[in-house]
Amino acid sequence: MRSxxxxxxxxxxxxxxxxxxxxxxxxxxxxxMLTDDVYLxxxxxxxxxxxxxxxxxxxxEVRCRLDTAAEFHLGEMPxxxxxxxxxxxxxxxxxxxxASRGGVGSGAASSSAPPSTPTKPGSGAPPVPPSPNRRSHRRSPLRHRPHVELGSRTLFATVDGTLGSxxxxxxxxxxFFSSLERALARTVRPVGDLGHGEYRAFESERRVHPAHGFVDGDLVESFLDLDLSTMNRVVESMNEDGRWEEGALEEEGAEGGGKGAGGDGGVGGGSSASGDGSNGDSNGGDAEGAAGGVGVLGxxxxxxxxxxxxxxx
Incomplete structure (x- = not known):
């Protein structure tokens, strides 16, 4: 059987x-085909x-081989x-x-659910008060509010009739979204105590491998359904993790070196296109006063x- x-x-x-x-x-x-050299x-x-x-x-040997850049369990056969x-x-x-949810770029966001209707205060609502659990020390405020930057857009259909993107x-x-995904998985108790990583792991007849290179769009959008207290705990977890700003710092470093930051839709950007986007851990609190920090999320x-x-x- 060949791929x-x-x-x-x-x-x-x-x-x-x-x-x-x-x-x-x-x-x-x-x-x-997402690009000439990247295939979904x-x-x-x-x-x-x-x-x-x-x-x-x-x-x-390397030129003749297709390397796996991302894997993700969708739950339905596309x-x-x-x-x-x-x-x-x-x-x-x-x-x-x-692209439409679920996708592949330097990382990818995947979703098969219809667009969520925000049930919590959004961008047009009054400012949300800061978390009571936020550390007393502060880093510099955000220089720029984050915004979504996308590449490829791909729709998918499954044998069960689901449409997704x-x-x-x-x-x-x-x-940013990988950090949010990790924070949600750590903070919100899943239904039936089924771990998010366990459910989304690539599983076939011959092997099981942790998901990588994708961000679960369904999990990300579940943030909109949380109460304010849980939202605060999720955001605090993102700030403690600190990795939500890694992509921003990479792009700022590229701009400082005279190179534009890439934002194409193919799997690229990161060395492995991993959704984690990191080979090591960093702590947001320890970065207080760091020269390259972009601030604290709210x-x-x-x-x-x-x-x-x-x-x-």
Missing amino acids: LSVVRYYPRHRTLEEVARDYNANWTTAVE GGENFNNLFVLRRNPDANSE NKFLGGSLVMPGSSSGGTGG ILGLSPRSRS VEDVLAMVEEISMMH
Whole structure:
């Protein structure tokens, strides 16, 4: 049983030649090209995966191999991908050519639920009071309120009739929503005590692997349904974790070096396109006074980001 293969067509000889393939045994049910070298796939164990080709590698072995850049358990078998969005052009603010929920960029946000209706104070509501649990010491306030930056937009359909979307995320948005996802998983008790990481782990007949390269859009949007006290605890957890700002610091460093920050929709940006976007831990409280810090998040900042991305699919 073979997964995806990339072939090149030679018009003169009217022949196809395989140039790269995935050596994993995936029974593929749907495929979409996100870029010339990045491919989104679905398989029969209700999983999504993203493959990346390395055409410029020095080794022929590496050039002929498709590397796994992201894996995610969707919960339903996808049987159709289509580039695009259900949102009319210009009807959502922010973003740079995004995707519909679930997606792949430097990271990806995945969702199969319809747009959530905000039930808590949003960007148009009165300011939310600060968390009573917030540390007494403060770092610098946010220089710029975060905003969603998107890349590719891909719709998907499943055999059960679900319609959903996959959004490509820039490094900045990837870091923010990955941090929010981790904070929600730590703070909110799941139904039946089924851990989020356990449920979203890529699981097939032959192997089980933790999800990576995707952000769960359904979990992210559940932030809108929380009470104010729980919202405060989630945001405090994000500030303690500190990794929500990693993408912003990466982009600021790139700008300082005279290079623009990339925000395309393919899996790129991060070294592994991991949703975590980090190889180490950092503590937001320990960064007080750090030269590169971008400040402390408030509930209103997180609400604005979640409401913004909920309107982009």
